[in-house]
Amino acid sequence: MNGIPATLIPGDGIGPEITDATLLVLEALGAPFQWERRLAGMAAVQSHGHPLPVETLESIRRTRLALKGPLTTPVGGGYRSVNVHLRTEFRLYANVRPARTLLSGGRYEGVDIVLVRENTEGFYVGFEHYIPMGDDPRAAAVSSGIITREGCRRVAEFAFDYALKHGRRKLTIVHKANILKALTGLFLETVREVGAKYQGQIQIEDRIIDACAMQLVLDPSRFDVILTTNLFGDILSDLIAGLVGGLGLAPGANIGREAAIFEAVHGSAPDIAGQGIANPTALMLAGAMMLEHVGRDDLAERLRGAIEATIVEDGVRTPDLGGHATTGAFAQAVIRRLA
Ligand code: NAI
Ligand code: MG
DSSP, rough: OOOOOEEEOOTTTTHHHHHHHHHHHHHTTOOOOEEEEEOOOOHHHHHSSSSSSSHHHHHHHOOEEEEEEEOOOOTTTTTOOOHHHHHHTTOOOOOEEEEEEEEESSSSSSSSEEEEESSSSSSEEEEEEEEEEETEEEEEEEEEEEEEEHHHHHHHHHHHHHHHHHHHEEEEEEOOOOTTTHHHHHHHHHHHHHHTTTTTTTTEEEEHHHHHHHHHHOOGGOSEEEEEEEHHHHHHHHHHHHHHTOOOGGGEEESSSEEEEEEEESSOOOOOOTTTOOOOOOHHHHHHHHHTTTTTHHHHHHHHHHHIIIIIIIIIGGGTTOOOOOOOHHHHHHHHHHH
């Protein structure tokens, strides 16, 4: 099988441990990736003096595809977040986070939500400043959000196409257009326009963010695909991860015109790094999303099935899920399920 070039960034903290586990599983699965291993984060600061070396950027520019472990954002030193840098560099405008109940007996059954977050606009453009008054240099603070029709359109088209391709039936537009009339009103209006093309295929509804937050907690099973702006999406994506058992199980994808980067939602977990007990499931599921992205839905399905059987039927679980399995033992158990 011809390999698909893809950049691999093991990352910091538990990153290398969960990356090793994920690579073993992808290899056993026969995933078609041909990896270019590159550094980013603290690992890159130590070797290259910069958290996002040119070689890493060049590799992603070439492969347009990356699997990324969590990166520790260096505190101080004037570095901007590598994740934000990657997002702007490759214009990764859609952040996709699926959340599905894996282990029953938790707080909610039957959750199966995909959240699509606009990833580049809104309040995260960083247009902020202070206004001095009297002898207080920071007497007031101003933050402006920016939303463009074009930005709304491309993320909406992505979300509707994703919904169709994945057999989803309903898309909920989440906004605050009753108060932020221009900023999120333009989002609502544009997404509805795009949605008109999908009439009869996907049901469209909209919710105000605060009502949506309540309904997600009362009955998450009523949601299917959620499409929302940057800030609301940041908050809701952690909320939906919490509905289904937390960070160890939550994958994410950052999709753009120039590249697609797949990752676990969680960070580098310095508190458990090096102990061999991190849960590699989120990164493995990110690998499954990556397989789908390159058209190998068959392999993605097999991988998801093996992970689910390992956790649910075999009861092989890492400590964050109440088990005793090490990262490596979990990977071997998934591989046995693939055989
Ligand atoms: P975190 O997600 O690393 O950890 C939060 C808690 O969840 C910790 O108790 C950790 O042990 C646990 N946890 C996370 N992933 C786990 C896994 N796979 N298995 C078992 N337990 C797991 O968040 P925190 O501590 O706020 O951030 C640590 C570092 O990670 C920071 O430098 C932060 O900037 C960075 N970070 C990077 C992200 C990325 O690269 N995408 C995302 C979030 C944080
Ligand atoms: Mg966040």
